[in-house]
Amino acid sequence: MNKTIYSRFLTWILFIALFVSLPSESIAQIGWAKSYENGIVVSAEKHASQVGKKNLQQGGNAVDAAVAVQFALAVTEPRAGNIGGGGFMVLHMADGTTTSLDFRERAPEKATKDMFIQDGEYQPDLSRRSALASGVPGVVDGMIKALERYGNLPLETVIEPAIKLAREGFPLTWKQAQDLNNYADDFKEYRTSRRYFTKKDKTPYQEGDLFVQEDLSKTLDRIARMGRDGFYSGLTADRIVNTMERLGGIISYSDLKNYESKWRDPVKTSFNGYDLHIMPPPSSGSIAIAQMLTSLENYDLKELGFNSAKYVHLVTEAMRRAFADRAHFLGDPDFVRIPQSGLLDSAYNHDRMQSFRWDTVTSSDSISHGDPLQYQESKETTHFSIVDENGNAVAVTTTLNGSFGNKIAVDGAGFLLNNEMDDFTAQPGEPNMFGLIQGKANAVAPKKRMLSSMSPTIVTKNDSTRMVLGAAGGPRIITATFHNFLNMAVFGMEPQKANSAPRFHHQWMPDKLYYEEFGLSPDTKEKLKEMGHTLSVTSGVGRAHTVYVDENGLKYGAPDPRGDGAAEGY
Structure with missing residues (x-):
């Protein structure tokens, strides 16, 4: 067994055994977490957390740091951190303002209630592994909208660390390498995914390998320079729509142009x-x-x-x-x-x-x-949590749905697309990839957002x-x-x-x-x-x-x- 994973496994087993053997009073007394007086960022990946911390130290608030972390995760955690999916943000500002931003994906305009049914039978591969599985991405619109309303720093400043991580690369951890290796066969089904997420010499990724994503760095640079138009129109939009047309998807220029995140x-x-x-x-x-x-x-x-x-x-x-x-x-x-x-x-x-x-x-x-109407x-x-020195707090969860989404990378743009359409009720009584049975309220409809557990x-x-x-x-x-x-x-x-x-x-x-x-x-x-x-x-x-x-x-x-x-x- 790999030395690193063995060490983590042994630590985890001992830790769980300790919890099982102790009464709750003892559990409450155990603790060694480090505290911080100013700002803190907790995310699923070390480089992204470091980006957020540096942003706070350079004058950003919790929202600036959240946007910086999200774009960094799009580079360092491609299985979930993304610009090809969507998510949610909850904010509690120091002045007492509490709100949330819905940048969940939407069904394309050409989506239909029975789009995953063929000959009367539900076809799960269509909602999970095909180009039809992708909803219209919302991350970029959501990050820009949050930054414009509550951030202190310009988009170019906030996104620059992510561009640098993609352009210069970062060393893979053992887990990141294994994640990529575990899905290598899926990536090989698509030319662009194979190019971006498998090694040219066809050997497995190893811990410490430098992971460089040049096309993604260029996509992020367009967003930094052009804002929303750097993703939902122009060259990036061309590449999304071309990928859709080539692989049988239905996301259109109109879908991209008309996508809008919502404050709730x-x-x-x-x-x-x-x-x-x-x-x-x-x-x-x-x-x-x-x-x-x-x-x-x-x-x-x-x-x-x-x-x-x-x-x-x-x-x-x-x-x-x-x-x-x-x-x-x-x-x-x-x-x-x-x-x-x-x-x-x-x-x-x-x-x-x-x-x-x-x-x-x-x-x-x-x-x-139940019957809640009588009581009316x-x-x-990936999730990350941030609190800045002034007490502003942000909670953000984003997703591609399945690990690495539908495994389809946008040709020339370097990022993966989601398979969030599987979160709709494809057919009442049929479970989605997580085993959830869902009803008519979550049926597919054009421009509709699919139900989420985030x-x-x-x-x-x-x-x-x-x-x-x-x-x-x-x-x-x-x-x-x-x-x-x-x-x-x-x-x-x-x-x-x-x-x-x-x-x-x-x-x-x-x-x-x-x-x-x-x-x-x-x-x-x-x-x-x-x-x-x-x-x-x-x-x-x-x-x-x-x-x-x-x-x-x-x-x-x-x-x-x-x-x-x-x-x-x-």
Whole structure:
């Protein structure tokens, strides 16, 4: 086994074993995360975190740093950090302003409800691996729009570090090399992807190899000089449309020209003295997290004990009900009526838990969506968290959906396209690549945004930022973000411990309780099986990158040990 991965594996196993063997009171006392007085950046990749830190030190605020980090990740984390996909941003500014920016991909104008159905049968490869799988990218528009409204620095300054990383290259970590090698056969299906993401001598990438992306550096330079027009029109647009036409995709010049990100009001919910500001629909995470917290507010979670059988059982049942509602009600709010106030209503969520029993599961077959209307008042990913010295906070999650998207690189432009169309309901009752069953509210329609699980979240107390949360990992984003919050807010864990603690996940369908290996003790697993849970071990439940701010304003960064992330501060 490679020496580096063996060391990481051994550290992870020992760390999880320590968590399993200790009571929650002991867990809360363990801690060694470094604190910073001024600014902090936590992202999925060290170079990107360093870019963000340097931006803050040179006079940028949290939004400037976020845009710099996003473009850096487009270079150093091609499997997820991107300019060919989309995402969400939540902001809490020092003056109390709280808002969110939706730069999620949109379905092309030529998209149809049955575009992935042939001869009456759903064809998953069309929504995951073909050019038809790509929605209209939103990252570039979103970054520029955020910078124009809240940033201090010009786009050319903010994007320059990313251009340099692409032009001069950076040394691959072991994990980055393996990521590229693991998808080499997929890249070889497409001439341009093979050229950009496999080695010319056909040997595997090695740790320390210099990864240079000349065409991507030129694309980024056009954006720096021309702004939005450097991507959505001109040479880059030509190359996107030409790639679409050559491979059977449907993104057009009109789609690119007319794409626009949107400012939206975050969903706000409160729990245990904290206020959570979460990305609203088309993010499903806000509604789901708020529902789960509301469902649990009458239970003494700390008394139950961290990851005890009763705690896991109770939280799983809350997850089951929230994900059942997600499947039925949620979609793009510009296209469907979401009964949001009903879904967030305390009485509704308490009523949903009336069927909960301490000694047995409520099977997903017997749990459908609820009826929130009577309670109405008259969506592979990367996440990063930033807080600057003035208290401005930004949470950003972006994605290509699957790792490296649909594996199609834009010829001459150097970046990969997303396969986000798979996040729509291609056919009711058919699971997407993450196993999610979804309903008509999320059906494909022209210019519609697909439902997402990305859940960037900012947690405040007395209007001051206390946590910046979010994760990568499909629907497990929701549960990873949810767990991290509870670990700090209920169990008092230091942020790195909260982030490293073993997690579990349930998404209604399939009716399985996923848990991380060594994350549950043997007797806990036996008790859960006796209750009727179907257990399934998994390699990981999300990858989260967290910032915590204490009462004195000290900032703590917590990258996830499940990935290659890094915290950088000063």
